[in-house]
Amino acid sequence: MEIIKEKNKITILSADSFDVRDIFNCGQIFRYNIFDTYSRVLSSNHCADIIEENGKNIIICDDSDYFYNFFDLDTDYSKIKKVININPLMDSAINHGQGIRILNNDLYEIIISFIISSNNNIGRIKKSVEFISRNLGVKMGAYYSFPTQKILADADEAFFKAAGCGYRSRFLVYTARQIFCNDICNQLKSLDTPSATKQLLKLMGVGAKVADCILLFGLHKTDVFPVDVWIKRVYSQNFGGKLKEAKAIREFFINLFGQYSGYAQQYLFYYKRDIKDI
């Protein structure tokens, strides 16, 4: 992958394994917009605009070091794709989502966002996260930052309900205070996957599936496999599996894909959700 990095600009010269539609629509991030001529993505207090032209992607941003890491530009996706391409279904899924990259998003924003995601749909999750940012974030010119831990720790249940978080509002109040008061995010960053999982499961509103999403999208632990309703479908309908419990299905896929489980999960989730009749 040929990349030119400047102070406020990153130019990706090849369109292989980089497509903003695949990256943003695959369910790993909720603060983005895809317009006709460009796309905009927000992460913590950062903003980037991406322009596609002649097979190139030009990222205009406030901090190219942040977004070089954010877009995971040091990772060789062609190598990963070869390893996980174990059958015709995976070949189709990888081809469908060829431009996917697993983002290195802000851990705190990911924890809050994925607590909201439980038994919810992506459209509503986007609206809630946008409401929270617009009302408690810092105005950064044309956009709002995600709220700081301190600000969100002061939010009450009525605020999260106004954001459309429903019954999850109680969990969010409790966990936002827990994270801020005990510096949970910095603790998590130093842990391996099993230890981080154990700590995440102590947070109110975080169960096995949300913990896996936080590990994958917030801590870039790729040896996990979040099992949601779409993964259950692709497992039973396309892998011919007979297991029922999410925990067992998770183990099945981790045995298949090992350290690349998280990548494989994203290609499968995006494929199954886009093309339901496979």
Place this chain on the structure above:
DNA sequence: GGCCAGGGTAGAA
């Protein structure tokens, strides 16, 4: 009007 959505919690057994 019932079903679904990137599930989790709390209480019962």
Place this chain on the structure above:
DNA sequence: TTCTACCATGGC
């Protein structure tokens, strides 16, 4: 430890 009722809400 596992099982189950219940949880808000908008879109279809």
